[in-house]
Amino acid sequence: MTEDKTIPIARLSEFVSSGQELALGGAWLSNHPMAAVRQLLRDRVDDLRVISTLASIEAEILIAGGAVRGLTFSMMSLEAYGLAPSFRRAAETGAIDLRELSGVAMNVAFEAGARRLPYLPMRDLGGSEIPTLNEDFYREIECPYTGERLLAVRAFEPEVAIVHATRADPQGNAQVDAPLSNDAEIARAARTVIVTCEELVDPQVIATNPSSTHIPGFLVDAVIEVPFGAHPTSHIPRYVTDGWNFVEYVDAYAAGEGSAEVSRLREESEDDYRERVAGPERRVILGSLATGAPALDLAPQ
Amino acid sequence: MTEYRPEELMVCRIAAEVKDGGITVLGSFTPLAYAAYMLAKLTHAPNSYVIGYNAVGMSPIQLSVSGAEASAFRGSAGRWSFSELTQTVHLGGRGMVECISPAQIDGSGAFNLSAIGDYRRPAVRLPGGAGSAEVVQHYERIILYVSRHSRRILVEQVDFRTGMRLPIDAAERAQRGLTTGPVRVLTPLAVLLKDRSDAPFRVESLHPGVDLEEVERNTGFELDTNGPIGTTAAPSEEQLSLLRDRIDPTATMRFDFMDAKSRVAFLRQLLQSEWEAAVRRTSLSGQS
Numbered sequence: 266m267t268e269d270k271t272i273p274i275a276r277l278s279e280f281v282s283s284g285q286e287l288a289l290g291g292a293w294l295s296n297h298p299m300a301a302v303r304q305l306l307r308d309r310v311d312d313l314r315v316i317s318t319l320a321s322i323e324a325e326i327l328i329a330g331g332a333v334r335g336l337t338f339s340m341m342s343l344e345a346y347g348l349a350p351s352f353r354r355a356a357e358t359g360a361i362d363l364r365e366l367s368g369v370a371m372n373v374a375f376e377a378g379a380r381r382l383p384y385l386p387m388r389d390l391g392g393s394e395i396p397t398l399n400e401d402f403y404r405e406i407e408c409p410y411t412g413e414r415l416l417a418v419r420a421f422e423p424e425v426a427i428v429h430a431t432r433a434d435p436q437g438n439a440q441v442d443a444p445l446s447n448d449a450e451i452a453r454a455a456r457t458v459i460v461t462c463e464e465l466v467d468p469q470v471i472a473t474n475p476s477s478t479h480i481p482g483f484l485v486d487a488v489i490e491v492p493f494g495a496h497p498t499s500h501i502p503r504y505v506t507d508g509w510n511f512v513e514y515v516d517a518y519a520a521g522e523g524s525a526e527v528s529r530l531r532e533e534s535e536d537d538y539r540e541r542v543a544g545p546e547r548r549v550i551l552g553s554l555a556t557g558a559p560a561l562d563l564a565p566q
Numbered sequence: 567m568t569e570y571r572p573e574e575l576m577v578c579r580i581a582a583e584v585k586d587g588g589i590t591v592l593g594s595f596t597p598l599a600y601a602a603y604m605l606a607k608l609t610h611a612p613n614s615y616v617i618g619y620n621a622v623g624m625s626p627i628q629l630s631v632s633g634a635e636a637s638a639f640r641g642s643a644g645r646w647s648f649s650e651l652t653q654t655v656h657l658g659g660r661g662m663v664e665c666i667s668p669a670q671i672d673g674s675g676a677f678n679l680s681a682i683g684d685y686r687r688p689a690v691r692l693p694g695g696a697g698s699a700e701v702v703q704h705y706e707r708i709i710l711y712v713s714r715h716s717r718r719i720l721v722e723q724v725d726f727r728t729g730m731r732l733p734i735d736a737a738e739r740a741q742r743g744l745t746t747g748p749v750r751v752l753t754p755l756a757v758l759l760k761d762r763s764d765a766p767f768r769v770e771s772l773h774p775g776v777d778l779e780e781v782e783r784n785t786g787f788e789l790d791t792n793g794p795i796g797t798t799a800a801p802s803e804e805q806l807s808l809l810r811d812r813i814d815p816t817a818t819m820r821f822d823f824m825d826a827k828s829r830v831a832f833l834r835q836l837l838q839s840e841w842e843a844a845v846r847r848t849s850l851s852g853q854s
Contacts, residue, residue, distance in 0.1 A: 293594035342693035356691035368697035391703040392730030444620040447648040557640030560625030
C-alpha cells in the first residue's frame with residue numbers, strides 16, 4: 266500500500282506555520298497557488314517571509330491580510346490591472362521588509378538550494394544597483410579557473426513551498442500542464458512541499474504520461490485537491506486569467522473596500538469562494554478561452 | 567500613404583531588430599513587444615524563435631487581453647521551466663533582442679523599474695525589473711522603449727539603477743565573453759543609440775515629421791547630434807494591415823500609450839467585448 270498524502274485544504278496550516286519562509290509557485294498572472302493562499306488567510310497564518318519570483322495577486326492578498334513580514338521578489342505587479350495596491354502601500358510606508366532581487370538570479374538561488382550548495386556562480390549584472398543593496402545574496406568572487414569576476418548567488422532553502430499542479434496522485438507525483446515557471450525548482454529547494462492540484466488522480470493516470478511529471482512524489486509532503494485552485498490567475502489549458510475578477514479587486518481597493526474583500530475571503534470556505542467569485546457561467550467562459558486561438562499563418566515564402 | 571499611430575511605427579521599428587533565426591523571450595502580456603515579434607515572424611523573420619509565457623517556439627498569435635497566454639501555448643513547440651530558460655537563453659548568450667519599458671532612463675543607459683524617489687521610502691514603489699538586470703547585460707540587442715518622450719522619463723540620473731548594461735563597447739564586451747550590441751532608446755519621436763559607455767546617446771533617427779529640436783528639448787540627458795541622423799522608416803501598408811487586421815485587431819498595443827484613467831476604461835471595454843465574444847462561442851449564448 267503506497268502512502269496517501271492527500272489532505273483536505275482545511276488541514277493546510279498543519280504544514281505551514283506563522284513566521285516561516287514560504288516560497289510560492291506561479292508567475293505573472295499565471296498559476297499561483299491561490300486556493301492555498303486564501304486558506305493561509307483563513308487560518309491566520311502570518312508573519313510570513315514570502316518568496317515569489319514574479320509575484321502578483323498571491324502576495325498582494327497576503328499583504329492585504331497582514332500576513333507578510335517580508336517579501337523577496339523580482340517583480341510584483343498586477344500588470345495590466347495596475348500596481349498592486351497593498352504591496353505599494355506597504356512599500357511606501359515601510360510596513361514590510363522588501364528584498365528586491367533580479368529574477369534570473371532567483372532561479373539560480375533555487376537551483377543552489379536544491380543541490381544543498383551554499384551558492385552557485387553566475388555572470389555579473391553590469392551596473393545594476395540590486396547586488397550592492399543585497400550583499401546577503403550577491404557576492405563577487407574570482408573564478409578559480411579563469412580569474413574572472415563572478416557573482417556568487419546565495420542559495421534559497423525555503424522552509425515551505427506551495428505549488429499548484431494540474432494533476433497529482435496520492436503519493437504526490439505531480440504534473441503541471443500550465444506554465445511551469447519555477448514550480449519544480451522551488452519544490453526541489455524547499456524542506457516541506459505542498460502540492461495543490463486541479464485534480465487528484467490514480468497513479469495509473471500519471472503513468473500514462475510520465476514525461477509530464479515535473480515534481481516527483483518523494484519531494485512532496487501533502488497533496489490537496491482544489492479545482493480552480495489558481496483562480497483568479499490562470500491554469501492553461503484549463504482556464505485563463507480572470508481579468509474580470511482583477512478589475513473587481515482593483516475597484517474594491519480603490520473604493521476603500523480592500524480589507525472587506527480579505528475579510529470575506531476569511532469567512533467563507535474555498536467551495537463558497539468558488540461559487541461566489543467564479544460561478545458556473547464564469548467558469549465556462551474562462552475554460553472556453555483557455556484552449557487558445559489557432560495560430561496566424563506564416564507568410565508564404 | 568495610410569495614416570499610422572506612433573505605437574504602430576514603434577512596433578515596426580522593434581520588429582526590424584528581430585533577425586531571422588534569432589531568439590526572443592517574452593514574459594507576461596506586453597502588447598507592444600508581442601505585436602513586434604509576431605509582425606517579424608509573419609514578415610521578414612519566419613524562423614525567429616519566440617518564447618512567451620514559457621511556451622517555447624510559439625506560433626504567431628492574435629493578441630487579446632484574456633486569450634494571449636492560451637494562444638501562445640496552443641501553437642508552441644515546447645514548454646520550459648525558468649531554469650531551462652535561464653541556462654539556455656538568459657545566461658547562455660543566446661538572447662537576441664529584448665524590449666524593456668522602464669519608468670526612467672538616463673544617459674548612461676541605466677534604467678529604473680523599481681522606485682521613484684528614495685529607494686527605501688519611495689514616493690512610488692514600482693513593480694521591479696523581473697529578469698531585466700540580467701537580460702540587459704546578457705542579450706545581444708537592447709531596446710528601452712517608452713510611451714512618451716519626456717524629461718520625466720529620460721532623466722539626467724535615474725533614481726535607482728534596476729539594470730544597466732556595462733560595459734557597452736563591443737570590444738570590451740567581446741573580451742569578457744559577453745554578447746555584443748548597442749543599447750537603443752525608442753520613443754514616439756526618435757531612436758537614440760548608445761554603443762560606448764563613455765559617450766552620450768546619439769540620435770540615430772528621427773521619426774517622420776519630428777524636429778531634432780523637439781527631441782533635444784524633451785530629453786533630460788546629453789545627446790550627441792553631430793553624426794548623420796536618419797529618418798525612421800514609416801510602417802508599410804503590408805505591416806499596417808497585418809497589425810490591424812490580424813495581429814492586433816482590438817489595438818491592445820495602444821495600452822501603454824494611454825494615461826492611467828483611459829487605460830482602465832480601455833481595458834474594461836476590451837474585457838467586456840472579449841467576454842461577449844466568448845459567450846457567443848459557447849453554449850451559454852443559447853441560454854440567454
